[in-house]
Every structure is written in structure tokens, then in C-alpha cells.
Amino acid sequence: MSQSPSHPPYTSDEARARETFLALMWASSYPGRIYTLPDVHAFVVIGEALLDLETSYYTNDDQLAPLLARNGARRQSPERAAYHFYPTLTDADLPTISAAAVGEMLYPDRSATLIIGCSFDTDARFSLSGAGVNGTTAIQVGALSADFWELRESRRRYPLGWDIFLIDGARVLALPRSTTMIRENA
Numbered sequence: 001m002s003q004s005p006s007h008p009p010y011t012s013d014e015a016r017a018r019e020t021f022l023a024l025m026w027a028s029s030y031p032g033r034i035y036t037l038p039d040v041h042a043f044v045v046i047g048e049a050l051l052d053l054e055t056s057y058y059t060n061d062d063q064l065a066p067l068l069a070r071n072g073a074r075r076q077s078p079e080r081a082a083y084h085f086y087p088t089l090t091d092a093d094l095p096t097i098s099a100a101a102v103g104e105m106l107y108p109d110r111s112a113t114l115i116i117g118c119s120f121d122t123d124a125r126f127s128l129s130g131a132g133v134n135g136t137t138a139i140q141v142g143a144l145s146a147d148f149w150e151l152r153e154s155r156r157r158y159p160l161g162w163d164i165f166l167i168d169g170a171r172v173l174a175l176p177r178s179t180t181m182i183r184e185n186a
Contacts, residue, residue: 013048020049024165027174032128032137034120034171042167043085046115047071050083058100059085060093087117087167091145098151100162108159111177119143120168125184131176138184139173141166149181 016038023035024046039045044067051057051073058081059065065075068085078084078099086093103111122142129136152175155161161177175181 016045017049020045023172024049024174027165027172028132028163028176030132031130031174031176031179032133032139034173037167037170037172040170042170042172043087043115043117044068046165046167046172047073047083047085050113055083056081057083057085058096059087060089060096061085061087082112084112084114086115089116089118089144089148091147094145094147094151097148098155100155102155102157102160102162105160111160112162114162114164116144116164116166118166118168120166120171120173123185127182127184128175128179129182130179133179141173146183149183153181 019038023037027033027035037045043064047068048071051068051071053072056074056076057068058076058078059068064085064087069075078096079101084097084100100112100114101110103109119142120140122140124140124142126139126141127136128139152162156177158178163177164175166173166175
């Protein structure tokens with residue numbers, strides 16, 4: 001009688017990383033829709049889902065850096081980092097973000113992904129259009145300056161640009177580089 005092969009147990013950490021990855025994937029597929037992450041420590045769980053021995057990151061938060069390094073990812077300069085983590089973003093961080101890679105025409109996938117803390121419950125309204133958006137959709141995003149949005153637009157030359165995940169607590173919203181944003185109440 002043959003026995004069925006034994007599989008390693010599915011751990012709670014693996015389940016959390018999978019749930020995080022799925023939330024990020026769906027948020028990227030449908031820009032403007034808010035998805036919920038499995039933990040309020042969003043930057044840590046996103047790091048667990050995306051970072052490994054072959055990836056690099058940059059963060060402006062010295063307390064977050066060792067938590068992101070747990071999966072073996074390398075902390076790099078802003079120019080070389082594949083992922084940028086900004087739990088809080090101020091105008092003083094804009095020169096750092098401006099150094100983030102936007103990819104190359106032959107290799108647009110060499111662009112950085114930005115993970116940025118913000119607020120979704122604000123008066124700052126934007127209209128989104130592009131791939132994954134049915135017509136247009138409105139979002140509310142606060143705690144990020146107009147200078148940040150101008151910087152994003154200046155670096156977005158599809159297929160070049162940054163993919164951005166906006167984080168408010170355990171909620172995530174994605175702005176892929178293919179998404180056009182127009183401020184409604186400028």
C-alpha cells in the first residue's frame with residue numbers, strides 16, 4: 001500500500017504573506033479600489049511578502065529597516081533599491097524619491113516600487129483612469145503634498161515610472177505607473 005507524499009505544514013506566516021500578496025495583486029489589478037491587508041503592521045507584512053534574498057529595499061525609517069531585512073533583502077541606496085518604504089513622507093524625502101529608478105525602455109521592470117503611508121479619509125480627491133479602471137474612478141488621498149504628485153507625474157512616462165502602494169492602517173490602494181491621476185479639487 002503506497003502512502004501519499006507528506007507535505008510541509010502551511011504556516012501562519014506563509015498564510016499571512018499569501019494574503020498580503022493577494023491584496024497587493026488585486027489592488028494593482030484594479031487601481032483605486034481599497035483592499036485590506038491581514039495585519040495593521042502593513043509595512044512589515046508587505047516586506048514579508050515582497051522581499052527576499054534577491055531583492056533590495058530603501059526606507060527612511062530606521063526602526064523599520066531591521067524588520068525589512070529579516071527576509072534577507074539588502075538595504076540599498078535610493079538609486080539602487082527595488083522597493084522604497086516610507087511610513088511617513090515629507091517634502092524632505094522628495095529628493096530621495098526622485099532618485100528612485102523608473103526603469104529603462106528595454107527593461108521597464110527595473111523601476112522602483114514605492115510603499116507610502118497616507119490617509120484615505122481626506123478632502124483631497126483625485127480622478128483615476130487607465131488600465132484596470134472602468135472609465136474613471138475617484139479616490140481620496142491625504143498626507144501627501146502636491147509636490148509629491150508633481151514628482152510622480154514628471155517620472156511617469158509609461159512604460160516607465162513607479163508603481164505605488166498607498167497605505168492607510170491595514171488598507172492598501174495601488175497606483176500603477178499606467179494610471180493617470182487628475183486632482184479634482186486643486
